[in-house]
Amino acid sequence: MKQLFAFIRKEFYHVFRDRRTLLILFGLPIVQIVLFGFALSSEVKNIGITVMDNAHDINAQQIVNKINTSTYFKMKAPARNYNDVERMFKAGTVKCALIFPAKFGSDLYHNGTADVQIIADASDPNTATIVANYLTNIISSYQQQINITTGGSYQIIPEVRQLYNEEQNGSLNFIPGVIALIFMIVSTALTSVSVVREKELGTMEILLVSPFKPIMVLVAKAFPYLVLSLINFIIILLLSVFLLDVQIKGSLILLFAESILFIITCLSLGLLISNLTNSQQTAMLMSMMGMMLPTMLLTGFMFPLENMPLIFRIISHIIPSRYYYDIVKAVMLKGLGFSYVWKETLILVGMASVLLTLALKNFKIRLS
Amino acid sequence: MKVLRFLLQKEFRQIFRDKTILAMMFAMPTIQLIIMPLAANFEVKNINVAYVDHDHSTYSEKLINKIGSSGYFKVVGAPTSFNDGIKFIEDGKADLVVEIPSGFERNLVREGKQHINVSVDAINGTKSSIGGGYLATVIADFNSNLDVNIKSPNGTGTRLMGTIKVKSSNWYNPRAEYKYYMVPGILVLLLTLIGGFITALNIVREKEIGTIEQINVTPIKKWEFILGKLIPFWIVGMIVFTVGLIVMYVVYGIFPQGSLLLLYSFAAIYLIALLGLGLLISTFADTQLQAMFVAFFFMMIFMLMSGFFTSTDSMPGWARQISNFTPVTHFISVVRLIVLKGSGFAEVKMELLYLVIFAILLNTLAILNYRKTN
Numbered sequence: 202m203k204q205l206f207a208f209i210r211k212e213f214y215h216v217f218r219d220r221r222t223l224l225i226l227f228g229l230p231i232v233q234i235v236l237f238g239f240a241l242s243s244e245v246k247n248i249g250i251t252v253m254d255n256a257h258d259i260n261a262q263q264i265v266n267k268i269n270t271s272t273y274f275k276m277k278a279p280a281r282n283y284n285d286v287e288r289m290f291k292a293g294t295v296k297c298a299l300i301f302p303a304k305f306g307s308d309l310y311h312n313g314t315a316d317v318q319i320i321a322d323a324s325d326p327n328t329a330t331i332v333a334n335y336l337t338n339i340i341s342s343y344q345q346q347i348n349i350t351t352g353g354s355y356q357i358i359p360e361v362r363q364l365y366n367e368e369q370n371g372s373l374n375f376i377p378g379v380i381a382l383i384f385m386i387v388s389t390a391l392t393s394v395s396v397v398r399e400k401e402l403g404t405m406e407i408l409l410v411s412p413f414k415p416i417m418v419l420v421a422k423a424f425p426y427l428v429l430s431l432i433n434f435i436i437i438l439l440l441s442v443f444l445l446d447v448q449i450k451g452s453l454i455l456l457f458a459e460s461i462l463f464i465i466t467c468l469s470l471g472l473l474i475s476n477l478t479n480s481q482q483t484a485m486l487m488s489m490m491g492m493m494l495p496t497m498l499l500t501g502f503m504f505p506l507e508n509m510p511l512i513f514r515i516i517s518h519i520i521p522s523r524y525y526y527d528i529v530k531a532v533m534l535k536g537l538g539f540s541y542v543w544k545e546t547l548i549l550v551g552m553a554s555v556l557l558t559l560a561l562k563n564f565k566i567r568l569s
Numbered sequence: 570m571k572v573l574r575f576l577l578q579k580e581f582r583q584i585f586r587d588k589t590i591l592a593m594m595f596a597m598p599t600i601q602l603i604i605m606p607l608a609a610n611f612e613v614k615n616i617n618v619a620y621v622d623h624d625h626s627t628y629s630e631k632l633i634n635k636i637g638s639s640g641y642f643k644v645v646g647a648p649t650s651f652n653d654g655i656k657f658i659e660d661g662k663a664d665l666v667v668e669i670p671s672g673f674e675r676n677l678v679r680e681g682k683q684h685i686n687v688s689v690d691a692i693n694g695t696k697s698s699i700g701g702g703y704l705a706t707v708i709a710d711f712n713s714n715l716d717v718n719i720k721s722p723n724g725t726g727t728r729l730m731g732t733i734k735v736k737s738s739n740w741y742n743p744r745a746e747y748k749y750y751m752v753p754g755i756l757v758l759l760l761t762l763i764g765g766f767i768t769a770l771n772i773v774r775e776k777e778i779g780t781i782e783q784i785n786v787t788p789i790k791k792w793e794f795i796l797g798k799l800i801p802f803w804i805v806g807m808i809v810f811t812v813g814l815i816v817m818y819v820v821y822g823i824f825p826q827g828s829l830l831l832l833y834s835f836a837a838i839y840l841i842a843l844l845g846l847g848l849l850i851s852t853f854a855d856t857q858l859q860a861m862f863v864a865f866f867f868m869m870i871f872m873l874m875s876g877f878f879t880s881t882d883s884m885p886g887w888a889r890q891i892s893n894f895t896p897v898t899h900f901i902s903v904v905r906l907i908v909l910k911g912s913g914f915a916e917v918k919m920e921l922l923y924l925v926i927f928a929i930l931l932n933t934l935a936i937l938n939y940r941k942t943n
Contacts, residue, residue, distance in 0.1 A: 240888030323739030334702035341709040
């Protein structure tokens with residue numbers, strides 16, 4: 202026991218000595234949370250719009266006024282013709298254009314119908330869809346408004362409730378993803394590099410000839426990174442609660458237990474990588490490119506999984522962070538209990554034990 | 570000049586000697602450019618909806634049919650109570666639940682107004698806002714049909730003042746396919762990752778191995794040393810960019826609408842700026858691990874702030890400032906403008922100015938920060 206403590210202390214010295222890496226380690230989650238929380242939002246706001254008003258009548262003007270008061274749009278200089286519109290699209294200043302034909306108002310009064318054209322810059326398809334929706338809604342609410350003044354109108358008013366996220370806080374979806382990413386960096390990448398480094402420097406030899414059990418060398422290696430991961434986890438939770446006003450709806454104990462389970466999975470993965478290679482660069486590449494990229498792509502936190510080709514969805518089932526992401530989302534954001542996540546937990550336990558057994562079995566006591 | 574030529578010779582030899590790194594520099598972006606657009610798809614389709622119909626009337630059925638047949642939604646179930654509906658969301662089977670209260674039809678006909686409840690799983694922001702938007706459009710359309718249907722049979726009802734028909738068209742990407750937006754962006758990201766990481770690790774490696782001492786004792790000037798590091802990777806970067814453009818054309822059928830010359834001039838200047846950043850990190854770091862992590866830190870911020878994932882328009886003011894100070898932002902925006910819309914020099918000259926300033930600034934810093942003595 203005393204030996205183990207001595208070894209763990211040695212590992213902590215290694216970690217604390219490299220100040221810059223340590224700074225980045227703690228800086229990364231803080232910066233990510235701040236950016237995701239305050240800077241990035243999937244909401245579409247302040248969209249540049251231009252109006253080409255060939256009608257110059259009161260109805261067109263009223264619609265333009267309605268658009269002006271909306272926070273979604275930012276009115277840019279009017280366009281006189283299609284060339285103007287195209288020029289503005291090409292310079293990237295506007296994302297959509299609204300075109301009123303000549304005699305818009307008089308058509309509306311006399312024929313009972315009038316056309317209006319929306320041109321959206323679909324080089325960004327999602328924004329184009331959202332913008333066209335916003336504009337259509339503004340126009341149809343205007344239409345209802347003028348119809349009410351002339352007579353009654355039937356209307357169904359949808360009352361929309363945003364479940365789990367009343368304030369439409371865009372950061373919610375990202376927090377579990379950031380946590381999973383940080384665990385991957387700390388537990389997988391750093392652990393594998395730190396073991397391989399000892400091999401590269403030749404100090405591994407010394408550790409292995411000591412009377413200490415070789416397996417314990419690995420345990421001692423992994424321990425500081427478990428602690429660092431947990432500290433990072435606490436930082437992220439504190440920032441989410443106090444900075445982003447995110448409520449942790451479920452049980453904290455469950456959240457911690459699941460996180461420790463996932464960290465152990467990541468650590469086993471890191472140890473496994475360190476068994477496979479002898480160079481720091483290869484270890485970095487394997488853990489960064491081989492592990493981080495799938496974590497970012499295939500857990501569903503940046504890109505919706507259901508859009509992906511079948512093969513990717515199949516691959517996503519063997520990625521541990523996918524299950525952890527689902528668990529955190531359910532427990533932390535939706536406040537669901539263990540009965541909802543037992544399946545994911547069981548899968549993670551299975552992955553952790555398989556990876557850990559593989560890592561320990563492949564651990565070579567003889568170098569070269 | 571002669572010194573520089575020898576330095577270049579040395580760097581190229583080093584690059585060509587390490588076959589794994591060389592293969593990685595070219596194979597990785599190619600493979601990723603082929604794979605990533607398939608996965609990185611923000612397109613929202615199949616919004617799953619469950620409905621709770623307490624009214625069971627003609628109109629409630631009509632509304633549900635309208636929602637189901639609109640093409641945006643997939644009806645996944647008709648639970649009998651709201652709580653059962655919420656279960657659908659909790660299990661992740663439905664993205665939104667529409668609840669039609671009892672007395673829906675009666676109130677609608679009598680009072681002309683009726684509320685329905687829509688509950689959206691708002692954890693996924695894009696999906697919920699697009700889903701909510703679609704639903705509002707479908708209901709607005711249903712409303713205007715209602716006016717006609719209920720009123721015209723009598724013939725005596727007050728004449729409607731008018732309906733406005735909205736025609737919308739999508740320019741530059743008529744079928745609104747996501748690949749057109751993503752592929753150029755991914756190309757820029759890959760170029761950034763390759764260029765940034767490889768140069769960040771380069772000088773540090775010489776420090777770690779100790780060969781930098783041998784260079785420091787020679788009369789090689791600082792700028793010659795940095796330039797000797799810059800030029801080979803610049804050439805590698807341009808080749809990676811070209812390979813990327815070819816993949817983009819062959820696999821995705823996207824050919825730049827605008828001038829290739831303009832695109833390449835931007836790429837050339839962007840690479841100088843990016844490599845300058847990598848070298849700057851490299852002169853700061855002591856170990857490869859440090860360089861890797863510092864580079865990763867900056868790359869992460871750059872990627873998030875670049876407008877690749879989320880539009881820079883919706884950022885608050887201070888964030889837009891940060892975004893402006895990020896070279897990646899300008900290059901992504903320019904590549905998208907030139908490739909998708911065919912913008913010319915006049916439309917993108919401001920971005921060029923930004924990139925030139927970054928290139929000069931970062932490389933000057935790298936040269937100044939490279940110390941021959943400790």
